[in-house]
Amino acid sequence: MSYSGDGVFPAVCPLDCPDTCGLLVHKQNGKIIKVEGNPEHPVTKGAICNKVRHMAERVHHPERLLQPLRRTGPKGSGSFTPISWEEAIGEIVGRFKELSADYGPESILPYSFYGNMGVLSVDGMDRRFFNALGASRLEQSICNAAGSAGWKYTMGFNGGTSPEDTVNADLIIVWGGNIVSTSMHQVVYAEQARKRGAKVVVIDVHRNRTAQWADWFLPLYPGTDTALALGLMHILFRDGMTDDAFLERYTTGHEALRGHVLAYPPERVAEITGIAAADIEKLAKLYGEAKVSHIHIGNGLQHHDNGGMNVRTIACLPALTGAWLKTGGGAIKGNGGYSSTNDRALTRPDLRPNRRTRTINMNRIGEALELKEQPVMGMFVYCSNPVVVAPDAERVRKGFAREDLFTVVHDLFMTDTALYADIVLPATSTFENVDLYTSYWHHYIQLQEPVLDAPGECKSNVEVFSLLGQAMGFDAEAFSESPYDMIRQALDYPRNPYLNGVTLERLTAERFVKLDMSPQADYLDNLPTPSGKIELYSKAMELAGLPPLPTYTPLKEGYDGQQRPQPGTAYPLMFVSPPNHNFLNSTFSNVEKHQRMEKRPTLQIHPEDAAVRGIGEGDGLTVYNGRGSIELWAMVTDKMLPGTVISQGLWWEGKGHKQRVNVLTPDRLADMGNGATFFSTTVEVKRRGEAQSNGESVGFK
Numbered sequence: 001m002s003y004s005g006d007g008v009f010p011a012v013c014p015l016d017c018p019d020t021c022g023l024l025v026h027k028q029n030g031k032i033i034k035v036e037g038n039p040e041h042p043v044t045k046g047a048i049c050n051k052v053r054h055m056a057e058r059v060h061h062p063e064r065l066l067q068p069l070r071r072t073g074p075k076g077s078g079s080f081t082p083i084s085w086e087e088a089i090g091e092i093v094g095r096f097k098e099l100s101a102d103y104g105p106e107s108i109l110p111y112s113f114y115g116n117m118g119v120l121s122v123d124g125m126d127r128r129f130f131n132a133l134g135a136s137r138l139e140q141s142i143c144n145a146a147g148s149a150g151w152k153y154t155m156g157f158n159g160g161t162s163p164e165d166t167v168n169a170d171l172i173i174v175w176g177g178n179i180v181s182t183s184m185h186q187v188v189y190a191e192q193a194r195k196r197g198a199k200v201v202v203i204d205v206h207r208n209r210t211a212q213w214a215d216w217f218l219p220l221y222p223g224t225d226t227a228l229a230l231g232l233m234h235i236l237f238r239d240g241m242t243d244d245a246f247l248e249r250y251t252t253g254h255e256a257l258r259g260h261v262l263a264y265p266p267e268r269v270a271e272i273t274g275i276a277a278a279d280i281e282k283l284a285k286l287y288g289e290a291k292v293s294h295i296h297i298g299n300g301l302q303h304h305d306n307g308g309m310n311v312r313t314i315a316c317l318p319a320l321t322g323a324w325l326k327t328g329g330g331a332i333k334g335n336g337g338y339s340s341t342n343d344r345a346l347t348r349p350d351l352r353p354n355r356r357t358r359t360i361n362m363n364r365i366g367e368a369l370e371l372k373e374q375p376v377m378g379m380f381v382y383c384s385n386p387v388v389v390a391p392d393a394e395r396v397r398k399g400f401a402r403e404d405l406f407t408v409v410h411d412l413f414m415t416d417t418a419l420y421a422d423i424v425l426p427a428t429s430t431f432e433n434v435d436l437y438t439s440y441w442h443h444y445i446q447l448q449e450p451v452l453d454a455p456g457e458c459k460s461n462v463e464v465f466s467l468l469g470q471a472m473g474f475d476a477e478a479f480s481e482s483p484y485d486m487i488r489q490a491l492d493y494p495r496n497p498y499l500n501g502v503t504l505e506r507l508t509a510e511r512f513v514k515l516d517m518s519p520q521a522d523y524l525d526n527l528p529t530p531s532g533k534i535e536l537y538s539k540a541m542e543l544a545g546l547p548p549l550p551t552y553t554p555l556k557e558g559y560d561g562q563q564r565p566q567p568g569t570a571y572p573l574m575f576v577s578p579p580n581h582n583f584l585n586s587t588f589s590n591v592e593k594h595q596r597m598e599k600r601p602t603l604q605i606h607p608e609d610a611a612v613r614g615i616g617e618g619d620g621l622t623v624y625n626g627r628g629s630i631e632l633w634a635m636v637t638d639k640m641l642p643g644t645v646i647s648q649g650l651w652w653e654g655k656g657h658k659q660r661v662n663v664l665t666p667d668r669l670a671d672m673g674n675g676a677t678f679f680s681t682t683v684e685v686k687r688r689g690e691a692q693s694n695g696e697s698v699g700f701k
Ligand SMILES: Nc1nc2c(c(=O)[nH]1)N[C@H]1C(S)=C(S)[C@@H](COP(=O)(O)OP(=O)(O)OC[C@H]3O[C@@H](n4cnc5c(=O)[nH]c(N)nc54)[C@H](O)[C@@H]3O)O[C@H]1N2
Pocket: 016, 017, 018, 143, 175, 176, 177, 178, 179, 181, 182, 183, 203, 204, 205, 206, 208, 221, 222, 223, 224, 225, 297, 298, 299, 300, 301, 304, 576, 578, 579, 580, 581, 582, 583, 584, 585, 586, 679
């Protein structure tokens, strides 16, 4: 496809968002003047979010990195000098060779996530490079690992209901997800269902945008969802609202579960969750009597100590009522399993010289950088901003500040992490690349081809890791393949029957290619759990030392054996820091347009909690716990139950503002999947004295 000149060009949204929208990029004089949705995309149908409508502000931002840089001042100071690509590649290769010789290749650690969801960008040439190098492996468990493990124990397969089918539901429960901000096309489908009479219920720790749109909002205390789901099961069994034929045919352990949930009567569950017993009864009746019930399981409830169990327990609910048998019924936790591509061909684990390589959990990066034995001596960060997004962020920052650590950061911007790099490399945006995009929600695959020339000397991930692999003298063929070669390899994957018939030729001709969903007809008969059934009782969990039946365990921090953190203790407020509407994780938080839309980083605090601390609307606050302290602005609101405080959005430290919420979050691991526990923490809050008028931006500039 030729993209030179002005015009309107198709593109794909690269962001870590389930919707993977088709875009149309309008270009004039080589620059994007407008980004809109592609009306031809069968699911996203021309509608896109506000963030990406303003994407040009980011792509053509004056602070975009355009040249490789070498550090000249202390780490973190931001002093860099431009160097050539030859010098940059030469220095990285020289240092990596030295570190491999002196400390072994496992002293080098890649750190990446899904800043760009392109299969080639984050699961392609980069992986080949670190495999051939023999670097430490990174366990990528910062996002949905706990919940995915919980879902997998129960259902086996990383996929659920087809999104388009959810228009048939007459009850939609959005559980721990803020889909108005994080998956807007699921909202469109839910709206269609609603027009036909469906009810939408939101279960969350605060009245987020989705709760405001819903028919019924149920606020609960953080990390108590398992108890709520068990309470619902108690009532479903008690009142004969279960589908016993379904249970018999498709599940294991329903008799054991029936006895087990007797211990969760509504009164007890009310005490744990903060939801009135009458409301628990009402919700169970709604769920039990719905003809087609659908549950959207969000990410929020699994970023907890008990996050795996929260998802595992909710995943049992559709099995109790047999909702899976109805078109649009069941649940979606994630649908990435349907579109899995040929990972081995892309990442080439066969190139690895050392089979038994250590693995470092990305949630424990602060700790890993403190290792005295087998220390981490080299880091390569790309598609992620760990100094902002990883838990216990001050510990992370200190690790990156180590003078003896050699760090490379490849990004579009001088992020808070890049400030600590020895070498900074300028990255292209997706609009300058060839890449392949799958969705972890809908069933369409898309091809991205360049619509812009790369500015300055920016290079894509594929280019950078090809250059590095060649300069290291690694397998010549593996490091010279073109993006199109790699796309063919990714799609050549007979093990995934859903990928049947998806080819590069079709992607080029048709742009949106639907997966072959015919194998989904046997979904319930082919579940890849040990028993082949939905595991209400899980032997595998028992073997892993987990309760085999869904079981509520309270959060760990600040509870002191109580039901919840108590007033009078050091850090009595439960602190939850979910995404905001206008950023995408920490992406966009340096763009003035997006900052203005978010105004400033706030702490939502209940009027009762504010009153006892003398806090008023708009006050400057210090929010602190044993890990550190940050500065936010008070928003006094009754959107949460008292005792819970909320701060949305991952703001960069910026110029002098201490506003990284992850300074306060724990690097403990969740009960399953070694997942993150961002939302299982407690804090105390005090006024800083000064107040700032509402609406003034205190962002990066
Ligand atoms: N605008 C925008 N969209 C995004 C992102 C973004 O940063 N901004 N991030 C993207 C990414 S990477 C992801 S993983 C998804 C995440 O998107 P979602 O799946 O929507 O999950 P979160 O936004 O993390 O959390 C959703 C809700 O969970 C609530 N929550 C927290 N703890 C609990 C709990 O214990 N129980 C219950 N019931 N609710 C709880 C939070 O208050 C929040 O409202 O969004 C993607 N889309």
